[in-house]
Every structure is written in structure tokens, then in C-alpha cells.
Amino acid sequence: MRRTVQTLAYGSWPSPIDAETAAAHDGRPEDVGFVGDEVWWSAPRPAEGGRRTLVRRRSDGTEEAVLPAPWNVRSRVIEYGGRAWGAYPADGGPRVVFVHFDDQRLYAWTPGSEPRPLTPLSPVGGGVRWADPRPRPERGEVWCVLEEFTGEGPGDVRRVQAAVPLDGSAADDRGAVRELTDDRHRFVTGARVSPDGRRAAWIAWDHPRMPWDGTELLVAEIGPDGVFGEPRTVAGGPEESVAQADWTAAGELLWASDRTGWWNLYRDGKPLCPREEEFADALWKIGQRWFTPLDNGLIAVVHGRGATALGILDPETGEVVDAPGPWTEFAPALAADGERIAAVGAGPHRGYEVVELDARTGHTRVIGAPHRDAVDPAHYPRPEVRTFAGPGGREIHAHLYPPHHPEFTGPAGELPPYVVWAHGGPTHRSPLVLDLEIAYFTSRGIGVVEVDYGGSTGYGRAYRNRLRGEWGVVDVEDCAAVALALAEEGLADRDRLAVRGGSAGGWTAAASLTSTDVYACGTVIYPILDLAGWGDGETHDFESRYLETLVGPYAEVPERYAERSPAEHADRITAPFLLLQGLDDAICPPVQCERFLERMAGRGVPHAYLAFEGEGHGFRRAETMVRALEAELSLYAQVFGLTPPGVPTLELSG
Numbered sequence: 301m302r303r304t305v306q307t308l309a310y311g312s313w314p315s316p317i318d319a320e321t322a323a324a325h326d327g328r329p330e331d332v333g334f335v336g337d338e339v340w341w342s343a344p345r346p347a348e349g350g351r352r353t354l355v356r357r358r359s360d361g362t363e364e365a366v367l368p369a370p371w372n373v374r375s376r377v378i379e380y381g382g383r384a385w386g387a388y389p390a391d392g393g394p395r396v397v398f399v400h401f402d403d404q405r406l407y408a409w410t411p412g413s414e415p416r417p418l419t420p421l422s423p424v425g426g427g428v429r430w431a432d433p434r435p436r437p438e439r440g441e442v443w444c445v446l447e448e449f450t451g452e453g454p455g456d457v458r459r460v461q462a463a464v465p466l467d468g469s470a471a472d473d474r475g476a477v478r479e480l481t482d483d484r485h486r487f488v489t490g491a492r493v494s495p496d497g498r499r500a501a502w503i504a505w506d507h508p509r510m511p512w513d514g515t516e517l518l519v520a521e522i523g524p525d526g527v528f529g530e531p532r533t534v535a536g537g538p539e540e541s542v543a544q545a546d547w548t549a550a551g552e553l554l555w556a557s558d559r560t561g562w563w564n565l566y567r568d569g570k571p572l573c574p575r576e577e578e579f580a581d582a583l584w585k586i587g588q589r590w591f592t593p594l595d596n597g598l599i600a601v602v603h604g605r606g607a608t609a610l611g612i613l614d615p616e617t618g619e620v621v622d623a624p625g626p627w628t629e630f631a632p633a634l635a636a637d638g639e640r641i642a643a644v645g646a647g648p649h650r651g652y653e654v655v656e657l658d659a660r661t662g663h664t665r666v667i668g669a670p671h672r673d674a675v676d677p678a679h680y681p682r683p684e685v686r687t688f689a690g691p692g693g694r695e696i697h698a699h700l701y702p703p704h705h706p707e708f709t710g711p712a713g714e715l716p717p718y719v720v721w722a723h724g725g726p727t728h729r730s731p732l733v734l735d736l737e738i739a740y741f742t743s744r745g746i747g748v749v750e751v752d753y754g755g756s757t758g759y760g761r762a763y764r765n766r767l768r769g770e771w772g773v774v775d776v777e778d779c780a781a782v783a784l785a786l787a788e789e790g791l792a793d794r795d796r797l798a799v800r801g802g803s804a805g806g807w808t809a810a811a812s813l814t815s816t817d818v819y820a821c822g823t824v825i826y827p828i829l830d831l832a833g834w835g836d837g838e839t840h841d842f843e844s845r846y847l848e849t850l851v852g853p854y855a856e857v858p859e860r861y862a863e864r865s866p867a868e869h870a871d872r873i874t875a876p877f878l879l880l881q882g883l884d885d886a887i888c889p890p891v892q893c894e895r896f897l898e899r900m901a902g903r904g905v906p907h908a909y910l911a912f913e914g915e916g917h918g919f920r921r922a923e924t925m926v927r928a929l930e931a932e933l934s935l936y937a938q939v940f941g942l943t944p945p946g947v948p949t950l951e952l953s954g
Contacts, residue, residue, distance in 0.1 A: 303678075303706050310716040310745035311942030313708040316675040317743050318946070322736040323925035328652035329355070329644050329669045331373075331587070334637040335396075336389035339667060341633075341644075341654055342373045350920025354385060354398065357654075357668050366411065372401035375586070377431035377447045377459075378487070378842040379887050379917065382586025386433040386442065397433045397442045397466075404429040405471075406442065406464055417471040418442070418464050425449030425456055428474070430464075432490030432587035439526055440466050443480065445490050445586055454840050454886075458483040461491050461502065463526065480528045481520075487511070487842070489586050494547045498522055501545045501553055503536075503583075508845035511583040512727050512757070512764065514538040517545050517555050535559075535566070541761075543580035548593045556580035556590060561761045565591060565599065565613065573618045577605040581632060582727045582757045588632035592641070594659055600641045602630045606685070606697060606758045607732050610634075610643050612659055623657045625664045626650060629731045642667070646733035648683050674736065678706040681742040683732060690754070690781040694766070697752040697759060698782050699732050702791070703745040710745060715793035717940045718747040720783050720819075722801030722808035726767060726775060726850070729756040740929055744944050746936060747792060753778035753808070771850035772815075772864035775808045780818045795820060796940045800932070802826055802880075803888060803917065810866035810896075813873050821939040823932045825880045826917055829892045830867035832858070840886050867892070870899035876906040876952060878935045880928050882915030906952035908935070 327344025330352075334340075339357045343365070344350070351372035357363050367373065375381040385398035396409045397418065404427055407415035422428040426449040433444040446462035461480035470476035480491065485504035492501050500522055505515040516536040521529040535557055536542040543563055545555040556563045556579050563580035565572045573579070579601055580590040590602045591613075599613040601620065610630045611622040627645030631652065635642045639659040646652040654668030681701040688696040703716045710716055719741060723730045730750035738748045752758065754774040755767025766774050779799060787794035799822045801809040806827025813822045828834050835847045835854060851860055862868050881893045890911060897909055910931055912924045919925050934950035936942060 306708055307711050308708050308745070309942070310703055310710040310714060311937065311940060312944055313705045313743065313745045314945050315705065315740070315743035316679060317736055317739050319740065319926040319929040320922070321674050322740045322929060323922040325651060325674055325736050326925055327920070328631065328646070329654050330631070330633055331383045331385060332633045332642045332644060332654060333385075333387065333635045334640070334642065335387040335394045337637065338394070339635075339642045339654065339656070340385075340387060341668060342384060343669060344920070346920060346922040346925065349914075350922075351401070352384075354396070355668065363668055367398070367409065367415070370402070371415065373398045374401040375399040375429065375431040376401065376404055376426075377429045377445055377586055379840045380584050380842070382431040382445070382588070383433075383490070384431065386435050388435045388437055390437070395435065395437070397435055399430050399433070403427075406430045406433060406444070408466060408468070416468055418466065418468055419470055419477065420472055420474050422449065422474070425452050426454075434490060434493075435466070436463070437466065439463070441478070441526070442466060443491060443493075445488060446477065446479070454837065455844060457841050459486065459488050461488060461500075461528070478526075480526075481531070485516075489583070492546050493522070494551050495549055496551060500528060501547065503542055503545060508848040509538065510727065510843075510846055510849065511543070512541050513849060514540055515542045515583075517542040519553065535569070543583050544588065544590055546591070546593055548597065549595045550597070554591065554593060554599065558761050565601070567615055572599075572615045573613055573620060576760065577603055578608075578758055578760070579603045582725070584728070589634045590632045592634040592636045594636055594641075595638055596659070598659060600634055600636055600643075600657070600659065602632060602634065602643070604758070606729070606752070610641075610645060610655070610657060612657075621662070623662065623664045625655070627655060629733050646731070648732055649677060649680055649734055651734050676706075679704075679743045680734060680739055681748070685732065688782050688785050690778050694754065696754070696778045696782055697756070699730055699750040700786075701738050701742050701748040701750075703747050704742050705745065708745065715790065716745055716747050717796035717798065717936065717942070718749060718783065718786055718792035719798040719800055719936070720779050721748055721750045722753065722775065722779055722799065722805035723750065723756070724801070724803035724805045725757075726753075726755045726771060726804040726808070727757060727764065728804075729758045737929065741933070744933070746942075747786075749782055749786065751779045751782050768849055769852050771847075772807070772811045776812050776815055779808060779812060780816050783818050798822055798936060798939070800825070804828065806888070807866070811864065813875055813877060814866045814869040815872070819875055821876045821935055823878045823880070823935065825928070826882055826885050826888045827879075827892065828888050829865065829896045831861040831865045833895070834888070834892065835861070838889055838891060843887065867896045867899060870896060871903070873900070873903075873905055876935065876939050878931055878950065879907065879909045880931070881909070881911045882917065882919065883911050883913050884916045887917040904954040906954050908950050908952050
């Protein structure tokens with residue numbers, strides 16, 4: 301059917317993508333794994349308090365959610381968590397071990413029974429937490445990462461490899477947990493055991509490094525009694541990041557290292573496919589998997605420069621054959637069983653879904669969480685991959701989402717408003733996938749541009765290192781350069797530019813409002829606002845020394861911390877803003893927002909502060925996401941003079 305295109309002011313187009321629709325489709329499948337010939341994964345449930353459940357795909361193709369509410373399969377190790385479940389087939393059905401978010405205990409579960417605890421509670425600090433559980437039924441144990449708080453402070457913590465009895469004897473007895481390694485390293489990933497069961501490999505690092513700065517790949521012999529021997533370092537260092545390690549079926553050690561400036565794969569120290577592209581990414585969660593070896597000697601890989609593909613690498617020839625299909629982005633969540641590979645893929649016009657690749661035939665198919673269009677896909681944005689020139693001619697990578705609606709266009713001579721999205725991390729990037737939050741704005745006539753500013757991953761270590769010592773400078777400059785370029789190209793209205801971001805992106809958004817005059821308003825979501833406070837006990841252990849790389853050691857450059865902190869320069873803000881915060885956020889705590897707002901008091905700058913009970917770092921509840929999206933749109937409507945239909949008015953105060 302041919303559509304009639306009407307002319308209506310940008311930002312005022314009626315859209316079928318409401319906030320409820322966007323919220324219902326937030327989140328993605330994670331932690332994919334095989335249990336026998338079944339594929340399992342964890343899945344978000346925004347309408348159920350934001351919990352995550354386990355989903356199982358039986359061998360007959362039927363899919364069912366297991367572990368009903370209130371069970372929440374999610375780990376808090378290093379606060380960002382990691383793989384939260386493991387399982388193995390057994391008589392009478394699969395045996396599952398999982399982390400329950402509410403108390404962070406490990407539980408054992410068999411379908412048809414109630415979960416039973418395997419680990420104890422602790423009254424000390426953040427308690428006892430677990431990640432990346434790997435059942436070892438032949439030993440009657442599950443091996444995993446143990447994070448144990450020894451005091452009340454966020455830095456009073458130790459992390460080791462540990463073995464938990466599967467019989468439940470440690471449920472009330474911390475002494476029954478067997479530690480496999482000492483705590484000489486501050487951070488560790490889960491151990492990968494060689495096929496013969498005689499060696500374990502894992503990754504470790506220490507403050508002040510982050511895992512994308514430098515890590516060590518350790519290997520230890522495993523004795524007949526299951527005790528680890530003295531580990532030895534086989535790769536890595538202060539300026540070499542090993543992001544993942546595993547064993548081939550023949551007992552050879554594989555790992556991904558950025559020693560050349562790009563995360564490439566190595567087998568027993570020899571490069572397998574040297575390319576200027578990434579075969580891994582920043583290790584933000586314990587248990588992420590960008591590659592997995594197959595029984596036939598081939599290796600399934602997630603790789604690319606910017607966007608990622610799923611491929612099969614032949615380690616003998618270095619050739620990579622990519623899987624066919626509409627997916628242009630794959631998450632670090634690979635699993636394999638024989639020649640079957642399970643992955644999580646998405647694309648510009650489809651959300652994340654569980655995909656199976658047959659390594660023998662090259663055939664791909666969706667096997668779980670299939671994308672279903674929430675609305676007519678004609679309303680989805682039409683993204684463009686762009687590279688802009690920044691200060692000094694440096695390249696800035698970005699994704700451009702122009703306003704798009706099949707039935708509306710803007711008036712002749714009018715340019716649309718645009719919102720610059722700064723991603724979190726900041727050592728991260730923006731995936732080019734269907735995001736209904738973006739579509740919420742573009743389908744109403746508001747453009748969005750995601751900026752992979754200097755410091756982002758996906759473009760090599762040199763691009764990543766641009767942010768060293770320059771956080772609050774390079775990211776702000778790059779976002780501003782892209783925004784102004786869009787105005788100069790005649791794509792965006794120079795007077796109707798906004799900036800928004802969450803976490804580290806919230807920092808960039810706030811810093812942009814205090815140090816530039818580019819934006820008419822901004823949305824700042826669970827941000828860092830005060831560097832000195834955040835780096836001095838106001839955040840969690842994992843990122844507590846991050847600023848030494850991003851800004852510099854505080855003892856050496858205290859003036860830099862003060863000069864760049866938005867909280868120190870609230871007097872510079874003249875543009876209206878919206879501040880969104882979870883009250884249970886341990887990473888960017890609400891005290892940062894409260895201090896900032898105290899300094900804004902009485903200045904007459906229109907703003908709103910919405911704080912949400914029960915939300916942490918990253919909103920997960922449907923009602924929160926609805927309120928936040930509608931408030932954000934209302935801010936733009938008031939500042940830009942838009943009239944979006946059906947959107948509650950956000951009350952702004954000065």
C-alpha cells in the first residue's frame with residue numbers, strides 16, 4: 301500500500317513506538333550455553349521487576365522459561381557481574397547451578413524441585429559473591445570466582461578461584477569452600493580446565509590497571525587432589541591485555557591478546573590470524589567469550605572493526621569464513637557443542653536473538669528469543685555509519701540515525717533537532733543494532749547520533765588510548781565535533797542540539813554542559829560528576845583506580861580533577877537538563893547527584909531530578925524506563941518548542 305506523506309514539524313510526529321513498547325524490548329539474551337544437546341541462556345524480564353530468568357530450548361525445538369519469580373539469575377562480582385549459571389546433564393534431568401541476585405548465593409536446582417543454597421551468607425560488607433560457575437560433577441564441586449568482602453569499605457575485598465561442594469555442605473559453612481588459588485592478584489577470571497583435567501588457565505590483573513590496559517595469563521598444574529600448583533605467567537603484562545583464554549580439544553592454549561595494538565588470537569604463543577581488527581573487546585564482565593574452540597580444530601570467533609561478525613577461523617590457514625545472515629553485531633556470548641555454535645546476534649533492523657551456526661554446513665538459524673517486530677518496521681530508523689573529522693584531523697567514528705517516519709516529513713527549510721548519545725564505559729562502544737529507545741525519538745522527528753569518541757573499543761589500542769589522561773577533554777571534543785559537523789552539513793538545527801549519556805556517558809554529557817556552548821539541553825543518567833569523591837571511596841573496587849589512567853594520579857594532578865568535574869563548575873551550566881539516578885547504584889552513587897544539585901540550587905537553570913528506588917547502575921524495571929524516556933522527550937519538547945502528542949509534561953524547576 302502506498303503511504304501518503306504529510307508535512308509536520310520535527311519532533312511532533314505521532315509514533316506507534318511508545319515508551320512502554322521500548323521498555324518491554326530492553327535487554328538481551330546472555331550467558332548462552334549447551335546442556336547436553338539443549339541450548340540455555342539467561343533472559344531479561346523488565347515487567348517482572350527487571351529480574352533475569354533462565355530459558356531452555358529443548359532438543360525438540362520448544363522453548364520454556366524456568367526459575368519463576370522471584371529468582372533472579374545475576375551476579376554482582378565486580379558489580380558488573382558476569383556469567384551467572386552453569387549446568388550439566390544427569391539422570392533425571394539437567395543439574396543447574398546459578399547465582400541469585402538478591403543474596404548473591406549459589407543455588408543448585410533440578411527441574412521440578414526448589415533451588416537449594418550451596419554457599420553461605422556473610423554479614424561483612426558486600427558479603428560473599430560468585431561468578432562464572434563451572435560444575436565439576438566428577439569431583440562433586442562447582443569451580444567459580446569467589447569475591448569476598450573482609451570489611452565494610454568497597455575496597456575491603458579479595459578474589460580467588462574456589463571450589464564449592466555440590467552437596468550443599470558449604471551452605472552454612474564458609475570453611476567447606478575450598479580455595480584453589482591464593483589472593484595475590486586483585487582480580488581473576490574463572491579458570492578454564494584443559495581437556496585432560498591437568499591444567500587450569502585464567503586471567504588476572506591488579507590495581508591501578510583495568511583489564512583492557514594490561515593483564516596476565518596464568519597457567520597452573522592441577523594435582524590429583526584438585527589442588528592448583530604454583531601458577532606461571534605465559535602471556536600479558538602492564539601494556540598487554542589478554543581478554544580471554546581457553547583450550548583446544550588437543551590441549552593447546554588459545555588466547556586473545558592486543559600485543560600488536562589489536563586483540564588477535566594466539567595458539568601457544570603464535571598468531572593465528574594477524575589482522576588490524578578485534579577478536580576480543582574490553583573485559584567488563586567475568587566469563588565473556590569472544591571465541592570458542594571446536595572439537596574439529598576450528599575456532600568460532602566474534603571479530604571485526606567497529607561492528608562484529610560471527611565467523612569460523614581455520615587456525616592452520618588463518619582464513620575466517622563469516623556466517624551468513626542479517627546480523628551485524630554479536631555479543632561476547634559464544635558456546636559450542638561439537639560443530640554446533642550458539643551465539644547472540646542483532647542487526648540495525650532486529651534486536652538480539654539466539655542464533656545457531658552449523659560449522660559443518662555454514663547454515664545459520666534463529667533458535668531462541670526470536671526478534672518480533674513490535675510495530676511496523678517501516679518506523680525503524682535507517683542508520684548510517686559515519687566517520688567525522690575531529691580536532692587535529694583525528695577520526696571520530698559514529699552512527700547516524702536521522703529522523704524517520706513513513707508517513708511524515710519535516711517542513712521545507714526546517715532542520716531537525718538532534719541528540720548526541722555518549723556511550724558508557726568509557727572503554728566501550730555503541731553497537732549498531734535496533735534500539736527502540738533510539739526509534740522512540742527518530743520516529744517522532746528527532747535525530748540521534750551515537751559517537752564512538754576517542755577511547756572507544758573496536759578500533760584498536762591506539763584509538764582506545766586517546767583517552768588516557770584526557771577524559772573530559774577528548775570525549776567532550778569528539779561529541780561536540782560531530783554535533784557541529786551535522787549542523788554544518790545542514791542535517792541538524794544548530795540551535796536544537798542536545799547531549800545525553802549514562803554512567804561514563806553521563807559524565808561526558810555533564811562535562812559537555814559545563815565546558816561547551818554546543819548544546820541547548822542535556823540528559824544526564826546515573827553519572828560520575830565529582831572525580832575526587834568518586835575516586836576516593838564513593839565507587840566500587842573494580843573502577844576505584846580507573847581515573848589514574850583516564851585522568852591521572854590524583855596526588856600528581858589534583859587540579860585536573862577539580863577543573864574537569866562538573867560538580868565543581870555547576871555555575872557554568874546555563875542549559876536546562878534532566879538528571880536520572882538509581883538509588884541503589886553502587887557504581888555511581890546518588891550522593892554524586894545530590895552534591896551537584898546542591899550547587900545548582902538558586903541558579904535559575906530549569907532542571908529536573910528523578911531518582912528511582914530499587915534501581916542500580918542501569919535501569920531494568922519497565923516502569924522506570926517508561927518514566928525516564930517520557931521525561932527525556934518532555935525535556936526536549938520544552939526546550940526545542942516541540943509538541944509530541946501524548947507525552948506527560950516534565951516539571952522543570954530552577
